[in-house]
Amino acid sequence: xxxxxxxxxQQEVDKRRTFAIISHPDAGKTTLTEKLLLFGGAxxxxxxxxxxxxxxxxxSDWMEIEKQRGISVTSSVMQFDYSGxxxxxxxxxxxxxxxxxxxxxxxxxxxxxxxxxxAKGVEAQTIKLFQVCxxxxxxxFTFINKLDREGRNPFELMEEIEQVLGIRSVxxxxxxxxxxxxxxxxxxxxxxxxxxxxxxxxxxQVKKVEDYRDPVIREMAGEYLHEQLCQDLELLDVAGDPFDxxxxxxxxxxxxxxxxxxxxxxxxxxxxxxxxxxxxxxPRRSTAxxxxxxxxxxxxxxxxxxxxxxxxxxxxxxxxxxxxGKFERGMxxxxxxxxxxxxxxxxxxxxxxxxxxxxxxxPGDIIGLFDPGIFRIGDSLSQGSEIVxxxxxxxxxxxxxxxxxxxxxxxxxxxxxIDQLTEEGTIQVFTTVSFEDxxxxxxxxxxxxxxxxxxKGEYGVDVQLxxxxxxxxxxxxxxNIDPSKFRINSTLVKDKKGNYxxxxxxxxxxxxxxxxxxxxxxxxxxx
Ligand code: GDP
Numbered sequence: 001x002x003x004x005x006x007x008x009x010q011q012e013v014d015k016r017r018t019f020a021i022i023s024h025p026d027a028g029k030t031t032l033t034e035k036l037l038l039f040g041g042a043x044x045x046x047x048x049x050x051x052x053x054x055x056x057x058x059x060s061d062w063m064e065i066e067k068q069r070g071i072s073v074t075s076s077v078m079q080f081d082y083s084g085x086x087x088x089x090x091x092x093x094x095x096x097x098x099x100x101x102x103x104x105x106x107x108x109x110x111x112x113x114x115x116x117x118x119a120k121g122v123e124a125q126t127i128k129l130f131q132v133c134x135x136x137x138x139x140x141f142t143f144i145n146k147l148d149r150e151g152r153n154p155f156e157l158m159e160e161i162e163q164v165l166g167i168r169s170v171x172x173x174x175x176x177x178x179x180x181x182x183x184x185x186x187x188x189x190x191x192x193x194x195x196x197x198x199x200x201x202x203x204x205q206v207k208k209v210e211d212y213r214d215p216v217i218r219e220m221a222g223e224y225l226h227e228q229l230c231q232d233l234e235l236l237d238v239a240g241d242p243f244d245x246x247x248x249x250x251x252x253x254x255x256x257x258x259x260x261x262x263x264x265x266x267x268x269x270x271x272x273x274x275x276x277x278x279x280x281x282x283p284r285r286s287t288a289x290x291x292x293x294x295x296x297x298x299x300x301x302x303x304x305x306x307x308x309x310x311x312x313x314x315x316x317x318x319x320x321x322x323x324x325g326k327f328e329r330g331m332x333x334x335x336x337x338x339x340x341x342x343x344x345x346x347x348x349x350x351x352x353x354x355x356x357x358x359x360x361x362x363p364g365d366i367i368g369l370f371d372p373g374i375f376r377i378g379d380s381l382s383q384g385s386e387i388v389x390x391x392x393x394x395x396x397x398x399x400x401x402x403x404x405x406x407x408x409x410x411x412x413x414x415x416x417x418i419d420q421l422t423e424e425g426t427i428q429v430f431t432t433v434s435f436e437d438x439x440x441x442x443x444x445x446x447x448x449x450x451x452x453x454x455x456k457g458e459y460g461v462d463v464q465l466x467x468x469x470x471x472x473x474x475x476x477x478x479x480n481i482d483p484s485k486f487r488i489n490s491t492l493v494k495d496k497k498g499n500y501x502x503x504x505x506x507x508x509x510x511x512x513x514x515x516x517x518x519x520x521x522x523x524x525x526x527x
Pocket of ligand 1: 030031032147259260
């Protein structure tokens with residue numbers, strides 16, 4: 001490889017940080033994202049930060065369903081520069097707009113920021129998203145937010161993180177007071193106090209000290225708060241985990257930062273520490289072995305396909321995570337599954353209203369590719385050799401509905417729609433063993449709405465969805481599968497590859513089936 005290209009690649013890779021923020025709705029993700037973007041002066045906003053709040057974004061041209069509900073259906077990407085780093089934030093939609101896309105987006109991140117509300121602790125959606133990250137073993141950084149409100153004891157929160165999520169934590173800073181008493185934080189790594197002044201905590205005074213016992217802190221924060229701080233930190237020194245970058249990198253230890261996003265307190269310190277500690281784009285596994293980001297040949301994979309962001313264009317956009325090499329507009333690459341060369345002439349990033357054309361990009365970056373229907377989720381693109389990246393994980397659906405077509409004459413379009421939308425990963429489809437009924441499985445209710453909307457809009461088919469009472473899906477692997485053993489509060493179906501899947505109404509039904517079928521394996525996702 002040319003020396004010059006090698007150097008450029010190394011530099012570009014070294015400065016990149018690609019991460020996702022995982023949290024439960026209302027923890028402050030939008031607020032934190034906005035503050036982070038402000039520090040960097042965002043280069044490219046992919047709409048979602050604002051698009052979620054409908055009133056602020058009346059002119060957006062997202063699909064109709066997004067406008068109606070004021071949410072962003074699909075996750076997108078934001079990019080900014082900060083102190084020599086190029087930062088990519090992957091948005092992970094939550095709440096009603098939670099879907100498999102949310103999970104898949106996490107596969108494109110090199111690390112995650114877990115945002116926790118100090119009063120609420122670890123919440124349901126955080127747990128789900130955390131588990132997807134933990135499975136990949138990516139580093140997770142924790143930001144405990146809303147310190148300006150009365151919240152839970154920090155030790156209690158650390159305990160909860162360990163109990164519920166199974167990860168040890170190491171506080172990088174520690175609050176001095178909380179809620180109305182909040183005066184600042186003590187930075188344990190730099191041995192400095194950061195004090196806020198004024199009602200909105202906006203003025204920040206930073207002072208280096210010997211250690212937390214330094215009497216200067218007493219003068220600044222008062223005797224009572226200093227006493228409390230000393231007690232807490234002595235306990236942490238003795239009983240807490242020491243900071244260990246290797247453990248952080250392996251996802252075994254999460255560095256914890258305290259702050260308040262809305263007051264912009266602790267956000268900059270967090271960003272600076274995060275950029276230092278978070279990994280740059282890592283090698284990815286493929287059929288050709290590990291692919292190094294600095295490999296001069298361009299490669300990447302599609303982790304998300306988004307349809308009809310703009311109703312004026314009936315195209316789709318495939319989101320590609322670059323794994324290696326340099327992307328240049330107009331370059332030819334191999335579409336490995338399709339077995340053909342394609343030209344990447346219309347790569348785009350998204351602004352809320354305009355499409356911004358990217359002319360070059362590097363490992364860790366996400367580009368949107370114009371897709372006339374040639375891409376599937378998980379597709380690999382590469383220059384030169386045929387690299388196929390590890391398959392993207394599938395996720396166990398938790399909500400199910402029986403689907404029927406209202407007008408039987410439309411059956412052909414209906415089938416085509418189901419096939420294509422399954423391929424895109426909009427829904428998972430199952431067929432009942434007994435009556436060949438079609439069931440759809442999703443992880444978020446919104447996927448059903450998108451399915452109905454697109455069946456009508458793109459295939460002209462009115463469908464009827466009838467919710468089924470199932471909550472769990474398990475792929476059954478056994479020599480002999482007896483459907484009669486899956487009848488009580490459960491049913492046996494097949495996925496599109498013909499694998500047997502049992503659906504259960506509750507955990508009790510699932511446990512009963514496991515007991516009745518001791519030789520069978522019950523897998524959360526397809527084998
Ligand atoms: P998201 O649903 O996670 O994106 O949460 P938002 O960023 O929309 O925030 C939810 C609510 O919490 C909003 O009313 C925010 O103003 C508020 N909020 C965010 N950060 C803080 C904080 O640090 N302190 C307080 N008191 N409120 C906050």
